[in-house]
Amino acid sequence: MTITAESEVGRIAFLPGGLLAGLCADGKARVWDPRSGALKRTVAPDKGDSDATLLGASSQMAALGKDGSVKVWNLETGEKVRRLAGPEHRVRGLAATPELSLIAGASVAAGNPSERIVHVVDGAGRSRFDAAAGLGGTSVLAFAPGGSVFAVASYDTSIRAFNSRNGELLRHIEEIPVATFAMVFSPDGRMLATGGADRIVRLWDTANWSLARRLEGQPEMISALAWAPDGKRLLSGGFSELTTRQPVSVILWDAGTGRILRKFDAAQRVDSVAFSPDGSLAAMSCRRKEVAVWSLA
Amino acid sequence: MTASTLLAYWEEGHKQALHPTPHEVLGPFFRKGAPDTPNLRVSGEAGFPLRISGKVLNTAGQKVAGATVELWHADQNGRYDVQGYRYRAKLNVRDAGEYGVETFMPGHYNDRPAQHVHYLISAPGHKPLITQLYFATDPFFEGDPDRHWNKRGIVSHRALIRPVALYEGPGAPRAATVFDIVLEKA
Numbered sequence: 001m002t003i004t005a006e007s008e009v010g011r012i013a014f015l016p017g018g019l020l021a022g023l024c025a026d027g028k029a030r031v032w033d034p035r036s037g038a039l040k041r042t043v044a045p046d047k048g049d050s051d052a053t054l055l056g057a058s059s060q061m062a063a064l065g066k067d068g069s070v071k072v073w074n075l076e077t078g079e080k081v082r083r084l085a086g087p088e089h090r091v092r093g094l095a096a097t098p099e100l101s102l103i104a105g106a107s108v109a110a111g112n113p114s115e116r117i118v119h120v121v122d123g124a125g126r127s128r129f130d131a132a133a134g135l136g137g138t139s140v141l142a143f144a145p146g147g148s149v150f151a152v153a154s155y156d157t158s159i160r161a162f163n164s165r166n167g168e169l170l171r172h173i174e175e176i177p178v179a180t181f182a183m184v185f186s187p188d189g190r191m192l193a194t195g196g197a198d199r200i201v202r203l204w205d206t207a208n209w210s211l212a213r214r215l216e217g218q219p220e221m222i223s224a225l226a227w228a229p230d231g232k233r234l235l236s237g238g239f240s241e242l243t244t245r246q247p248v249s250v251i252l253w254d255a256g257t258g259r260i261l262r263k264f265d266a267a268q269r270v271d272s273v274a275f276s277p278d279g280s281l282a283a284m285s286c287r288r289k290e291v292a293v294w295s296l297a
Numbered sequence: 298m299t300a301s302t303l304l305a306y307w308e309e310g311h312k313q314a315l316h317p318t319p320h321e322v323l324g325p326f327f328r329k330g331a332p333d334t335p336n337l338r339v340s341g342e343a344g345f346p347l348r349i350s351g352k353v354l355n356t357a358g359q360k361v362a363g364a365t366v367e368l369w370h371a372d373q374n375g376r377y378d379v380q381g382y383r384y385r386a387k388l389n390v391r392d393a394g395e396y397g398v399e400t401f402m403p404g405h406y407n408d409r410p411a412q413h414v415h416y417l418i419s420a421p422g423h424k425p426l427i428t429q430l431y432f433a434t435d436p437f438f439e440g441d442p443d444r445h446w447n448k449r450g451i452v453s454h455r456a457l458i459r460p461v462a463l464y465e466g467p468g469a470p471r472a473a474t475v476f477d478i479v480l481e482k483a
Contacts, residue, residue, distance in 0.1 A: 111424070114427040179326070
């Protein structure tokens with residue numbers, strides 16, 4: 001089934017009740033019924049807000065206000081529900097735990113525009129830690145479920161995982177030769193899946209930070225990843241290095257064996273993939289005025 | 298004002314003679330571990346031969362020893378080699394403070410229509426620098442980079458668009474461009 005949207009759809013996330021939310025190019029979030037395609041509501045951030053991010057697990061959307069505060073909307077009601085202090089620095093690439101107990105963003109280092117610093121603050125805006133995050137820009141920020149671990153990937157190809165409580169560097173992954181574009185912790189937090197320019201999905205065991213598995217078979221670079229709610233399957237979406245408008249594939253993996261279970265087509269670079277809370281649906285957006293929904297039953 | 302104070306002023310001014318090279322984004326296609334080779338031309342591959350050379354300097358205009366210059370660019374069709382190291386080099390500049398590569402003119406690609414070469418430069422005692430080199434001859438600048446350098450917001454600084462010399466090479470014309478890099482002290 002294909003959901004049609006008024007505006008091109010970027011990031012998507014399922015809400016616990018089974019509705020699907022998407023961040024659209026016009027700046028608004030839209031919420032659909034993924035089985036009928038019906039639009040349930042539209043939620044608009046304030047003018048000038050940036051870096052909107054979906055917090056699917058808590059049915060919320062967060063965005064950065066011009067003054068650096070973090071604003072939060074309830075996607076079930078469309079109401080703006082909270083306003084938090086946010087990091088003190090001017091950040092880009094907002095990430096947060098579902099309940100906004102921790103918020104992270106990256107800023108340009110003072111004194112060198114080529115370096116990036118990540119800032120992790122608690123819900124009251126108190127700094128947990130600041131840390132060097134590499135050169136040339138951060139590509140993804142991710143919190144583990146529960147928020148105990150925070151990871152940041154840099155375009156310089158490095159990934160750093162921190163203890164979110166005190167900023168202790170748990171692992172500096174330097175063995176990937178190319179940039180990581182997608183990174184997501186498994187629902188139980190035991191694995192970190194990463195994917196990027198070398199077309200390989202890597203699963204890192206967060207107990208000892210060793211490389212547990214490589215999933216190979218995506219024909220393109222990887223721009224999107226999602227874990228199934230049971231942690232047994234993964235979705236990856238492609239990105240052709242020729243142009244963002246080249247057709248690519250979406251792959252459903254068995255995370256335990258690395259086997260490809262299904263393959264779907266995407267019209268162009270995949271922005272986002274997602275599993276429904278019951279694991280029966282997969283959804284994919286690729287900056288078009290539609291969202292693809294596939295039944296996995 | 299005494300002659301020695303004047304001299305001190307002059308020396309201070311001279312030390313700040315060069316502006317640091319402007320920063321640009323790294324882009325998504327950096328691949329680490331490129332070979333230290335000055336020849337990036339792939340035999341049998343078509344392209345307009347291009348020589349890029351330059352010095353690595355500090356803001357006082359002195360050559361910086363021990364710098365590493367990583368550069369990478371798309372092939373003639375605008376495609377980056379993300380699986381291997383075509384059109385990628387990691388040059389150890391050593392004590393000479395100069396670098397140079399023989400390559401082909403990069404192609405255009407849809408998402409970033411100005412020809413460019415990516416750089417990542419590091420040197421002991423200096424701030425790392427990420428930048429890009431653009432070409433004044435690029436049709437994207439419509440023959441007038443002074444006027445069109447900021448077209449579509451792609452190039453962040455006019456100074457990164459360098460003149461290109463065309464000359465008769467063996468059998469075919471060739472291009473050469475000079476891109477000096479100025480690093481700030483850490």
